[in-house]
Amino acid sequence: MLKEGSVAPNFALPDKDGNIVKLEDFKGQKVVLYFYPKDNTPGCTKQANAFRNNFEEYKRNNIVVIGVSKDSEKSHQNFSTKYDLPFILLSDTELTAIKAYDVWQEKSLYGKKYMGIVRSTYIIDEHGTIIKVFEKAKPDTNASDVLQFLGDLRL
Numbered sequence: 001m002l003k004e005g006s007v008a009p010n011f012a013l014p015d016k017d018g019n020i021v022k023l024e025d026f027k028g029q030k031v032v033l034y035f036y037p038k039d040n041t042p043g044c045t046k047q048a049n050a051f052r053n054n055f056e057e058y059k060r061n062n063i064v065v066i067g068v069s070k071d072s073e074k075s076h077q078n079f080s081t082k083y084d085l086p087f088i089l090l091s092d093t094e095l096t097a098i099k100a101y102d103v104w105q106e107k108s109l110y111g112k113k114y115m116g117i118v119r120s121t122y123i124i125d126e127h128g129t130i131i132k133v134f135e136k137a138k139p140d141t142n143a144s145d146v147l148q149f150l151g152d153l154r155l
Contacts, residue, residue, distance in 0.1 A: 009100035013090040016076035039079035043139040050143035
C-alpha cells in the first residue's frame with residue numbers, strides 16, 4: 001500500500017464511456033479513489049451503492065469519487081446503469097493504476113492463493129498528495145468512513 005504523505009501516482013484510464021480520465025484533471029479538488037475487485041458482486045455492489053447514497057454530500061463539498069477495477073468499460077457501463085451510479089468508474093484492464101497504487105496483491109480463498117485487487121480507498125488532497133489510506137476497506141462502511149474522515153478535516 002502507498003503511504004499517507006506520498007504523491008498520488010497519476011493515471012490515464014477510460015471511463016465507462018471510453019473517455020480518458022486522468023488524476024491530474026482534478027487538481028484543486030479532493031479525490032476519493034477507491035479500488036474494488038469486480039462489478040456486480042455483492043460486496044462491490046454494496047460499496048458502490050453506499051458511495052451513490054452519499055454522493056450529494058461529496059458533490060456539495062467539491063469532492064470527486066472515482067471507482068477503479070479491472071472490469072471492462074462495457075461492464076462498468078452496465079454496472080453504473082443498473083445501480084444508477086453517479087460517479088466515475090474507470091477500467092484498468094492492464095492493471096496500470098491498480099499496480100501503481102499497490103492494491104494488486106496475493107489473496108487467499110478456501111486455502112487457494114491467487115492475485116487480485118485488495119479493496120482499498122485513497123483520499124487525495126487538492127495538490128495530489130495521499131492524505132488517508134483505508135486498507136482492506138469494508139464495503140458496508142467505507143463510504144461513511146470516508147465522509148467521517150473528511151468531516152473531521154473541516155473541524
